Amino acid sequence: MGADGTHSLVARHLAGGPTSSSAGIVGFSGRTAAADLGPRERRRLGPRSGMVIAPHGAALYVGFLDPVGNAVLDAPEGRCAVTTGPTYIWGAMFPESAETDAFRALREEHLRDALLARFRRHGWTERPLEVIAAADPGSVAAFRFNAAPSRVRDLAPWPAGRITALGDAVHATPPTAGMGAGAAIRDAAGLLSHLCDVTDGSCTVPVAVSRFEADMRVRGSEVLILAMRTVRWILATGTPVGAAVVTAAVPVLAAANRLRRRR
Incomplete structure (x- = not known):
């Protein structure tokens, strides 16, 4: 299983080329x-x-x-963090x-x-x-x-087998949606869930992997669509027309935001 990131060697081998x-x-x-x-x-x-x-x-x-001040989970003593x-x-x-x-x-x-x-x-x-x-x-x-491509059919473009990949290795996602790491964790949980069907004898490993990859394609596509929407906005504002539209719209949006706060 390849969970080796955006430039995954495992996913490149499976897909026959780069996946992003x-x-x-x-x-x-x-x-x-x-x-x-x-x-x-x-x-x-x-x-x-x-x-x-x-x-x-x-x-x-x-x-x-x-x-530290807003810790959500208990952490072991002696933990070390830069922040x-x-x-x-x-x-x-x-x-x-x-x-x-x-x-x-x-x-x-x-x-x-x-x-x-x-x-x-x-x-x-x-x-x-x-x-x-x-x-x-x-x-x-x-x-x-x-x-990665945002279309479902373009993700994990290989026949299901005993080797698979997950996370950014399959659906490399810019951080513009704040969901990339969460999607990888969800992939891991999904793979574990499907592999549990193998242990109880209800399916084989290739079948479990195929079901996992089908779910992962849909989830990965959803996250990519959200992330790339912001990327397209950034790229659009770099054009003369986009810059002009944003320049005209910002004062209006700022005024509307001030009115909302006063209410």
Whole structure:
């Protein structure tokens, strides 16, 4: 069974070639301690997550993480994590280009400063960029996003047998839906459930794998469709028409949001 990620050797062997290709966008992420932000920005961001897609193909996601203060599950004593206090995990996304390719060669504060310069060049103000400017330089990194085909019939395109794959090895998903890891966990649970039918004698391994793959194709397609919808929005705003539409729409949406809050 191959659960070896986007560039899976197992899935490539089964499919006879790559199971994913470039999604068309590049991501850059970092980690910013809440204490390193000003009081005003901490209040504005709050303990929540959100993403904005702006003109010229620029998107910024900011998510709140407090694994100690907001722990959901009991953890063993002596656990170790890089993130311990209230922290904002952010991700900047741009369409792939020669400039973003050059960014991927940069590291730490050089990469952080290049991202800030790009956002500023496209009209972003300092307030939403504070979370990037205050980031731990050592946490800033670049990622190339891959995506599998979103059609059900194109996922796991091989005859069912005793070897299979799951997660990003089959349905590589950009993080734009926040569901990729969850889909892989769901795949694993589904495979285990179907293999249990083998132990009770109700089916053979190839039959169990075939049933698992049929379910996985549908689930993977659903997640990919959601993730690629956001990717297409980011790419669309990078065109002259898309940038103009977003520029005109943002003030209207902002005004509507202010009215909603007052109510």
